Amino acid sequence: MILKFKNFCSKCCLTTILVICVFQSESVFASREPIIRVLISKNNNLRIRSDRSIPLTIEGGFFSSKKIKGLTLKNQKNRKILYFDKNKQKKYDLKSNQQFQVRSSDGRGIWVGQKRFSGKLNLFVLDSEILVVNVLGIEKYLSSVVGSEMPTKWPIEALKAQAIASRTYALKQKGNSFFDIDSTQKNQVYNGLESRNYKTIRAVKSTRSLVLTYKNKLINALFHSSSGGMTENSQDVWKNKYPYLSSVKDFDKNNPKFRWQKKISSNELINLFPNIGGLKNIEILDITSTGRVKNVKITGAYGSDQMSGVVLRKRLGLNSNFVRFKFFEEESNNFPLKKGLIVFGQGSGHGVGMSQWGAKYLASRGQKAERILKYFYRGVQIKPFRKDYL
16 A cells, blocks of 8 residues: 555656646747747838727837727828827827837737737837837747638648748848838738637647758748749849759649739830830840740830849739730720730749649648658758757
8 A cells, every 4th residue: 555655656746747847848948939020010000909908008208018908100290199099189299219019918919900919019110100010929920920821721731831931931031120020922921810720820839940941051931822833943033042942843733823814004004114115015035944034125115125024023013924925906096006915924923932832732642741841942951940040
């Protein structure tokens, strides 16, 4: 009986020690979790409010831990002003370079416009605009990014691949003095708590801290929606050549962006190219090995110019620069006849790195996230993040 009691005590002690160790290791890991500063708004008119009854706290400038329900920032007759929900008549004039911080203990987050965000907000008053920067742990940030960048109904292994790529991409960004990364397609899309659900949380938790490395440094983990059949070499889109961003066959045919057309009227072309008087002809000077437009010569009524396929894509608002062009005559009562443009294209995005539709296809065929990533990023390793990878 005494022996059984001793064994029972030993098991209890062992269990307690294990629980304490696990708890402590998780706490240490959480304390070391990288913090990310995300630019979520760049505006002069803004509304910030609590989700329900739990108040927000604002600090900085005129305020010291002031409890509020909500606040409005406005540019009014060349004055930047701030006022609170409970006293809209009391207006505070904001000066350039003022900073404020808004935080909440509510797990439902803070409303900024029509979206909710967890973590805290840093507000920066600049000469031309007011920046709102969401400051939070990178894992919580990623659980929204995955759902913002990829449909959550897609296979879990595709979502895991997106989580690892997005984590790597975010940690690679050095940012400026105000923020690390933008919340739009300029970097990667982040819609706050609205894009977070159980599948995105699972994808992030099951890949916690994992990043893509090449020679023990974080890679530039670029990704895009659809390449149109072949991903692109990095040096054929930008100046830098990365061995891990080499062209590979894509598996993205079963998507609505694989082939597309865009019709642009002659009047639109005149507005887009006013210096040369619209567009009368586009001569493709160079294409990449995958068939994307690299350089073009454009001719209008007043002259001609040369530009890269990347710049032309942005100017015309095209899905990609995997395109060909055809001019057509528009019906007109005027003489001479006006010429419009039809663009025939494939894919969506710059075409470099991981194709999201390709990842979906491979995941649906049973491929795991690690194999998907190592297919699109050549020669990489997947490891837990360390600061010396930066």
